[in-house]
Structure formats: C-alpha cells, structure tokens
Amino acid sequence: MNETELKALSRDWPGVASAVKWDDDLCFTVAGKMFAVYCLHGPHRGRISFKVDAERFLELTDQPGIVPAAYMARAFWVSIAEPDRFARAKIAEFVRRSYELVRAGLSKRLQAGLDAAQAANSKS
Template identity: 90%
Template sequence: MNEMELKALSRDWPGVASAVKWDDDLVFTVSGKMFAVYCLHGPHRGRISFKVDAERFLELTDQPGIVPAAYMARAFWVSIAEPDRFARAKIGEFVQRSYALVRAGLSKRQQAALNAAHADAVKQ
C-alpha cells in the first residue's frame, strides 16, 4: 500500500488530515492525534506504522514483517517493515482499526464534533 492508497482509504473518515512531518513521514491524524505514519524517504521508505489493540501487540510483533514502532511501541504501535508480505486489504484493516482506536481515545466533545461534521457532510 502506498501513500496515495492510504489517502484514498482514509479520505471519507471523519476528522482525518494528513501532512508531511519530520521531512520523511506522511502522518495521518484524526482531530490532531496520529493514527498512521507512512515513510516517504530513506531506508525505511514504504514502511507503515499504526496503533494496535494492546492485547494484539505481542501477537502481531511475533509475525515476520511486523516490528514494534520506533519511539511509539510503548503506546502499542507497530510498523510493517515488509509491506509486500501483506495484502493491501489487510493493511487497510490495520489502519482502519488504528483510526478507530485513536478516535475512541478522543474526548466525548471531540467525538461528538466529528459525528456532527460527518452527518453534515453526508447531507450535502
């Protein structure tokens, strides 16, 4: 999965924005909170990192091609170090779950604002 496919996947999710940060990474956020990072340049180009359920962290990092995410592992983030090992649909499921986890951690006010904005967008 490349950066354009990630953008297309998350385009209709409420509150999603993306921006290049740290010169090398395309960071996807929901209400300002990161839920996925795609490395654009350097030796880790194509690597995708995202949040996972705490109870799945060890299971996932035991799989070939998935490693704890640098600097973010303590918050249950993993990196797909070998994206070619995984189907695009599977990576999409991981990223969508990450979005749901991060969104669930937002305040009730932020979640209500996302729901209202999404409802308005659907009406138009």
C-alpha cells in the same frame, strides 16, 4: 499500499488530515492525534506504522514483517517493515482499526463533533 492509497482509504473518515512531518514521514491524524505514519524517504521508505490493540501487540510483533514501531512501541504501535508481505485489504483493516482506537481516545465532545460533521457531509 502506498501514500496515495492511504490517502484515498482515509479521505472520507471524519476528522482525518495528513501532513509531512520530520521531513520523511506522511502522518495521518484524527483531530490532531496521529493514527498512521507512512515513510516517504530513506532506508525505511514504504514502511507503515500504526496503533494496535494492546492485547494484540505481542501477537502481531511475533509475525514476520511486523516489528514494534520505533519510539512508539510503548504506546502499542507497530510497523509493517515489509508491506509487500501483506494484502492491501489487511493493511487497510489495520489502519482503520488504528483510526478507531485513536478516535475512541478523544474526548466525547470531539467525537460528537466528528459525528456531526460526518452527518452534515453525508446530507450534502
């Protein structure tokens, strides 16, 4: 999965934005909180990092091709070091779950605002 596919995947999710940070990483956020990072340049080009359920962290990092994310592992983030090992649908599932986890951590007020914005967009 590349950056264009990630943008297309998350484009219609409420509150999602993306921007390049740290010169090399395309960061996807919901209401300003990161839920996925795609490395654009350098030795880790193509690597995708995202948040996972705490109870799945060890299970996932035991799989070939998935490692704890640098600087973010303590917050239960993993990196798919070898994206070609995984089907696009599986990566999409991981990224969607990350979005849901981060969104669930937002205040109820922010979540309600995202829901209202989505409802308004779907009516137009």
